[in-house]
Amino acid sequence: MPYIQPFDPWKSSLCTCPPKYSLNPYTGCGHRCLYCYATSFIKDFYKPRPKKDFLKIVERDLRKLPENSLISLSNSSDPYQPLESTYRYTRKFLELLAEKNYKILIITKSDLILRDLDLLKRLRCAVSITITSKTLTSKLEPGAPSYEKRLQAIKALSEAGIPVSVRLDPIIHGLNEKEILEILEEISPYVKHITASTYKAKPDSLKRLNDAFPEKRAFWEELYLKEGKRLGNAIYLKDKIRYELINPLYKKAKEYKISFATCREALKMFENPQKCDGSFLIP
Numbered sequence: 001m002p003y004i005q006p007f008d009p010w011k012s013s014l015c016t017c018p019p020k021y022s023l024n025p026y027t028g029c030g031h032r033c034l035y036c037y038a039t040s041f042i043k044d045f046y047k048p049r050p051k052k053d054f055l056k057i058v059e060r061d062l063r064k065l066p067e068n069s070l071i072s073l074s075n076s077s078d079p080y081q082p083l084e085s086t087y088r089y090t091r092k093f094l095e096l097l098a099e100k101n102y103k104i105l106i107i108t109k110s111d112l113i114l115r116d117l118d119l120l121k122r123l124r125c126a127v128s129i130t131i132t133s134k135t136l137t138s139k140l141e142p143g144a145p146s147y148e149k150r151l152q153a154i155k156a157l158s159e160a161g162i163p164v165s166v167r168l169d170p171i172i173h174g175l176n177e178k179e180i181l182e183i184l185e186e187i188s189p190y191v192k193h194i195t196a197s198t199y200k201a202k203p204d205s206l207k208r209l210n211d212a213f214p215e216k217r218a219f220w221e222e223l224y225l226k227e228g229k230r231l232g233n234a235i236y237l238k239d240k241i242r243y244e245l246i247n248p249l250y251k252k253a254k255e256y257k258i259s260f261a262t263c264r265e266a267l268k269m270f271e272n273p274q275k276c277d278g279s280f281l282i283p
């Protein structure tokens with residue numbers, strides 16, 4: 001089975017991304033975010049492991065990939081999760097691309113990406129750093145680098161001339177919506193694009209959040225399990241609530257003249273098709 005695969009082969013109507021390929025050098029993720037959606041479909045997700053024969057298989061996959069394709073790392077794991085310090089699979093993959101004409105979108109929460117600045121400067125790439133909170137990182141994302149380290153990475157990438165976007169998500173109602181606005185102010189000088197989205201509940205991630213924040217349990221269960229609606233394979237907050245959570249970010253991004261999009265929200269007023277993932281920034 002190829003490791004570089006078409007992203008969203010089901011062509012979900014919720015997804016507004018441009019056509020792209022997806023690659024996960026690791027199965028599972030050591031960042032262990034409570035809200036992670038991938039735990040619902042990948043076994044032992046919080047016990048990450050490197051992909052078997054990774055280099056051999058991606059070299060073979062690349063031979064079949066059309067020139068100029070967009071490859072996104074990663075959509076169901078983090079390419080710079082702790083295992084990358086040991087295995088360096090993401091770095092090895094980037095080295096393979098040095099002489100090739102592909103577009104690379106890297107999505108990560110880790111400042112480990114700065115180790116590979118030398119390579120990133122030589123590739124056609126853009127980086128998307130995900131931030132969910134300033135103060136709750138160790139509880140929400142216990143294996144991931146702190147807010148300060150991510151901010152440092154954003155600044156360093158931007159100073160090195162790498163186009164940077166930030167994913168401000170998931171917005172978890174009652175938990176981080178105020179902080180996320182502050183974060184947008186702080187990162188605004190360094191980023192060219194923002195992608196925002198609200199938390200979409202799945203049974204396992206909602207249980208983890210409820211266990212970590214028992215004082216919010218009744219609130220979230222009311223909003224998701226009683227009033228929420230099913231879209232695709234997750235439970236969404238009502239449209240009105242999601243609009244009210246996203247609109248302040250949309251307005252602030254507009255004020256700062258930063259491009260803005262949402263991810264899988266199905267709220268037409270915020271949609272920015274083909275630009276949502278920040279890959280349009282790739283030179």
Ligand code: SF4
Binds near residue numbers: 035077078141
């Ligand atoms: S970094 Fe992404 S893939 Fe890894 S646990 Fe967090 S949400 Fe899941």
